[in-house]
Amino acid sequence: MMKRRPLIAGNWKMNLSVDDSIKLVREIAANTDQLEGVEVLVAPPFTALSAVKEAIGNSRIFLGAQNIHWEMSGAYTGEISGTMLQEAGCTHVIIGHSERRSLFKETSEIIDFKAKAASLLGLVPILCIGETLEQREGGQTFAVLREQLVLSLNNYRTDRMMPPSTILAYEPVWAIGTGKTATPLQAQEVHRFIREWIDKNFDSGTASQVRILYGGSVKPDNISDLMSKEDIDGALVGGASLKADSFLQIIRFDER
Numbered sequence: 001m002m003k004r005r006p007l008i009a010g011n012w013k014m015n016l017s018v019d020d021s022i023k024l025v026r027e028i029a030a031n032t033d034q035l036e037g038v039e040v041l042v043a044p045p046f047t048a049l050s051a052v053k054e055a056i057g058n059s060r061i062f063l064g065a066q067n068i069h070w071e072m073s074g075a076y077t078g079e080i081s082g083t084m085l086q087e088a089g090c091t092h093v094i095i096g097h098s099e100r101r102s103l104f105k106e107t108s109e110i111i112d113f114k115a116k117a118a119s120l121l122g123l124v125p126i127l128c129i130g131e132t133l134e135q136r137e138g139g140q141t142f143a144v145l146r147e148q149l150v151l152s153l154n155n156y157r158t159d160r161m162m163p164p165s166t167i168l169a170y171e172p173v174w175a176i177g178t179g180k181t182a183t184p185l186q187a188q189e190v191h192r193f194i195r196e197w198i199d200k201n202f203d204s205g206t207a208s209q210v211r212i213l214y215g216g217s218v219k220p221d222n223i224s225d226l227m228s229k230e231d232i233d234g235a236l237v238g239g240a241s242l243k244a245d246s247f248l249q250i251i252r253f254d255e256r
Ligand code: 13P
Pocket: 011, 097, 171, 175, 176, 177, 178, 179, 215, 216, 217, 218, 236, 237, 238, 239, 240
C-alpha cells in the first residue's frame, strides 16, 4: 500500500493583512525548504491569495482558498469561481467548513456542488465534516457524519468515483477555537469510520489513498499524539497557523 503523505494545512480564516500574510508565508517557506516527508499548505483570505502565491515563489508550500462558488462565471455577486482561484495560484480549496455550514447556512447539497466544481477543474477539495457538542453528547456522532458524507459527496457517489487526491477534514465543531481537542483516540475512531465509509461506497484503493485531516484546537503540544494514529494523515490548523513559530512546530511534529 502506498503510504499517505502527511499534510499540515493552515486555515487563516478572516485574519491577517496582505503585508502580514506575506511575512508569515515567507517565514514558513524559509524554515520548511529542506523539509522532506510532509506537505504544507496555507489558506489565506481571497484578497491575499495572489500576493501569497508570489511570496511562495519556488518553495513547496501549497496554496488553498477557503471557499469556492460552484459555477465557473456569471451573475453571482460577491462570489469567486474555481477558475479565479486557479488564476490566483490555488491548487486546493477548503469546502464546507463548519463556519460556512453554520454561519452562512451552507448545506451539504451546496457543498456537494462545490466539491464537484473543484474536481472538474482539478482543484483539490479539502472537504470538512464534523458534529456539534450536542450531537456528540446525544450519541449521534456517527449518524451525523454519515449523513454529511452521503450528501456532501453525492456527485462522487453518482459517478462511482472519488478522486483519490480528495482530502477530507474531520473538524468536531466543539473543538474549533475552543482549546478542547478531540483525544487522539476519539479522532482516530472517527477517521477510521470515514475511511471505512469510503471503502464501502467507493473502493479500498481510494480509501487507502484519501487523506483525512484532523482539525480543532491543534497545537504544538498535541500534534504528535494525533499524528501517531493510523488514520490521521495531517491537520487543518486555525489559530495556531497564524504565528510562524507555532505553525512551524506543528509542521515539525515528528521531531518532537
Ligand atoms: P482552531 O485550530 O483555531 O481550533 O481552528 C480549527 C479550524 O477551524 C481549522 O479549519
